[in-house]
Amino acid sequence: MPLPGFEELRKKMARDWDERACENAKYYVNTEQVEWDEDQFFQSGEMTVNEEIRTDFGNISPDRDPATLRVIEIGCGVGRVTRALSRVFGEVHAVDVSGEMIRQASENLAGIANVFLYQNNGQDLSVLPPVEYDFAFSSIVFQHIPSKAVIESYAREVSRLLRPGALFKFQIQGDPTTERDEDDTWLGVSWTDEEVVELAARTGFEPRYRVGEGTQYFWVWFFKPL
């Protein structure tokens, strides 16, 4: 079900991110450098996976070989992290609201047989095959989303698709001090720890760990109950 009043915001998110992708996709995906060397850019995605995935297999896949897992990535951009995820997991199903980001990701990841890319509606995961997934991940995406309802919609969708016991690990904006316009697609809405715990209760997750409350890099571990 589309969120009420969402159509305008969906168009704006898609348009703004298409424009950023056309102007300088790699910079808007990772602002550490304006002009990225291709290898260094994808190496930065490997670093994300080293830091957030390879150190965390105890939560992500405690009793299975990661190479057998089917995973979801929300907001894949041009495939920076997706490529690194594809080297760890069995299948990576990655969505992005921007058709231009997905177009560039398709070029960047051409020939990688276990990556599946989808342009989605910026709100839900109805574009994904309705099968069971073993892990979901999102990094430096929700920090840009201007609406709490959209993020809640994604949490509900991940809850619908994950197998019981599986983890949704994601990063959100936790810094409450950033000044922003209501529909700003660069500076997203910020969350308190209490709000995250309430979000988990509403969307069917156990919010087992939270790290970085009050900062831009507020990481959250939502487990789907067994």
Ligand SMILES: C[S@@+](CC[C@H](N)C(=O)[O-])C[C@H]1O[C@@H](n2cnc3c(N)ncnc32)[C@H](O)[C@@H]1O
């Ligand atoms: C800063 S980039 C990060 C890309 C990727 N996660 C990475 O780390 O390389 C943010 C991405 O989120 C996507 N995005 C923004 N809002 C979205 C939404 N509502 N749904 C899906 N993707 C979204 C943008 O199009 C962009 O590709």
